[in-house]
Amino acid sequence: MPSLGEALREAMARTGMSLLQVSKMTGITNSRLSRMEHNRTACSLDELKSLIDCYGTPAVELFLKTGYLTPADMQDYARVFYRAEELLPDEREHVQQLIDLLLRGRQLK
Secondary structure, three states: OOOHHHHHHHHHHHHOOOHHHHHHHHOOOHHHHHHHHOOOOOOOHHHHHHHHHHHOOOHHHHHHHHOOOOHHHHHHHHHHHOOHHHOOHHHHHHHHHHHHHHHHHHHHO
């Protein structure tokens, strides 16, 4: 199972981008990126979010690949996310707004 750094390095390779290009897109220095990819320094959540966005890699996929999540961890969410990838972005936003509305209603009770 690859480490987080290895998975990030693989994701960058899939995009065909260089460290310099990723650095410019994320604001993370190329030396820091290199240290993260070689597991010599930890990646903050903000940095991880920037890299996930830059590489177009879903966070859940990355966490499953590196063992931070297991398929068993995802069982509770499988029904919620079933076929969600088929929704258009505005449809996903609408579903999220409905979830937020339901949760706010629950807090008011």
